[in-house]
Amino acid sequence: MGPLIQQGIINPEWNSIIAFVIGISFGFILEQAGFSTARKIVGVFYGYDMTVLRVFLTAVVTASIGLLYFNYLGWIDLDLIYINPTFIWSAIVGGVLVGLGMIVGGYCPGTSFAAAAIGKIDGIVFIGGLFIGVFFYGETYNWLFKDLHEAGNLGAITMYNLLGISSGALEFFFILFAILLFWMTIVITKKFSNKLLKY
Template sequence: MGPLIPQGIIPMGWDFVIALLIGIAFGFVLEASGFSSSRNITGVFYGYNFVVLRVFFTAVVVAMIGLQYFDYFGWIDLNQIYVLPTFLSPMIVGAIIMGVGFVLGGFCPGTSYTAIAIGKIDAMVFTGGLFLGIFLFSEFFPFFEQFYYSGNMGSITIGEFFGISNNLVTLIFVVIAVVAFYITWRIELRVRKNMIQYKF
């Protein structure tokens, strides 16, 4: 049955309307969970607020479980889902650069949009930086074009990489998530003891 648009069940013309609606839902959840505050987000690195980890892991786990079940029921064809292709070395470099940018900026692109919506100047500067960064990347693209396309492993899934079924991957992920929830909860209690003022 699904995915609906690639299967032609929903005509292409609705694509942008749906994009807008999905975006609204996404933005609402992000803002309501507190992702519009950079100090909330970076709390995950200093142990005083693990909201990012909680939201992120819960979302990934729920979506993963849902996708596997939907595939089983025949509601969605996992073969037609866009699986992000893996480009090993550029992805490693990119992720490290993003990690530094994350701590410095305190946002990621999606959350910065919601932060702009509630009037954060730092988020506007962040998005400006994002714009500039992508511009710089495209300008200097010829210098690392070869690197950009290196290490192509195709649309490989986690299960395929480790040689196990993706159902098992999901279970492992859930277990890791639950353990992480518990540990971070303990850490947070401890760190918070020393922080009397906590207000965002």
């Protein structure tokens, strides 16, 4: 049946309306999970609050289990899902930069908009920085970032193809890893709870 748009069940013109509804829901859930607070997000890096890790891991595990079972039941055709091509070097450099930005600024791009929406000044400043960064990247792309951006194109690879195992087997190990991580977050939070910041 799915993906609904590729299969022609939903008109592609609905794309932006669906994106709008999903975006609003996403922001709402970010706010509900407390992600519009910079302290909550940097808590992962200092070890006193692991909510971010748990929420995102829950989201990834839920979505991937859902997709694989839906695929098995024929409700969605995983072969029709668009997979972003992997540019390995820009992914590594970009990942490190985003990580640093999250520690320094206390937000990731999505949560900064959630914070700005409820009137957080630091969130608004963060968005300002985001635009400056985008502008700088765009203006200097040709002579600073072009080579890095285009290097190491691995195509639309998936982990299970790379490892030569079935998607179900990879998901099995990923879920085991996630369960382990969930329990570790409890231990870590307990260990650092004496440094718990009251806010």
